Amino acid sequence: MREENTLWTYHDFIKKVNEIYDIDLSLYKEAQMKRRITSLRNKNSYDNFYLYFKAIQENRTLLEEFLKRITINVSEFFRNPRRWDVLRDKVIPTLITEKNSLTIWSAACSTGEEPYSLAIMLMESFPNIHFKILATDLDEVILKQAQEGSYHEKALKEVPKYLKLKYFTQNNESFQVIDQMKKHITFKKHDLLKDAYPTNVDLIVCRNVLIYFTEEAKKMIYDKLSRALIKEGVLFIGSTEQIFEPNSYNLHILDTFFYQKKYF
Secondary structure (H helix, E strand, O other), X not given: OOHHHHHOOXXXXXXXXXXXXXXXXXXXXXXXXXHHHHHHHHHOOOOOXXXXXXXXXXXXXXXXXXXXXXXOOOOOOOOOHHHHHHHHHHHHHHHOOOOOEEEEEEOOOOOOHHHHHHHHHHHHHOOOOEEXXXXXXXXXXXXXXXXXOXXXXXXXXXXXXXXXXXXXXXXXXXXXXXXXXXXXXXXXXXXXXXXXXXXXXXXXXXXXXXXXXXXXXXXXXXHHHHHHEEEEEEEEEOXXXXXXXXXXXXXXXXXXXXXXXXXX
């Protein structure tokens, strides 16, 4: 081992991660991501970034732990319920004024609570609307959990009891989504930073993930999200986020955290 390898900096580490795993961590806010990775490295008792990188290359469990740690997987059903009320009462009616079908993209969907929440809302409140949901995330391990659709009761704290009974089957403390919901959802791996975006989408839900990106990366992603929408389509972002100068992306504020595509 060359001595300089033991002196890798954080920037050496993320450069190698990009080369080998095609994940560009330089587009994430450095202080937050460096703290997250350093904490994980130290937890596993590696003294430097070089040794930790070699370890994740050779140990699948460490690699999966690393990928899970660098992605944002905090989610629950109907997170921030007041925003879901706006989605149900204002946004969806706007989108179906002249049609009875919807194409929805749940971007950075984590363990699946968000796309399943969308399915419940649409099946419950808009039973005559045909819809399909594309649910994507960078983390394949997390996507597998989402496809399984099994959740602890704490993830369903915002779900009324009658909806739990209707859309889940309970097994001790585990709640399994019914197969009827799964038929509307396609799960797929997707990297917001480098993969092609879907097109002609009516509603994009991309919440509480862009706060971890640099301003340059945010601008690129917002531009691509806007291009993915149909005219009059809507982008739903998280409560920790805000789009400055939405007009530059052909967006205008429809409601708090909701942006509609317009041409100016």
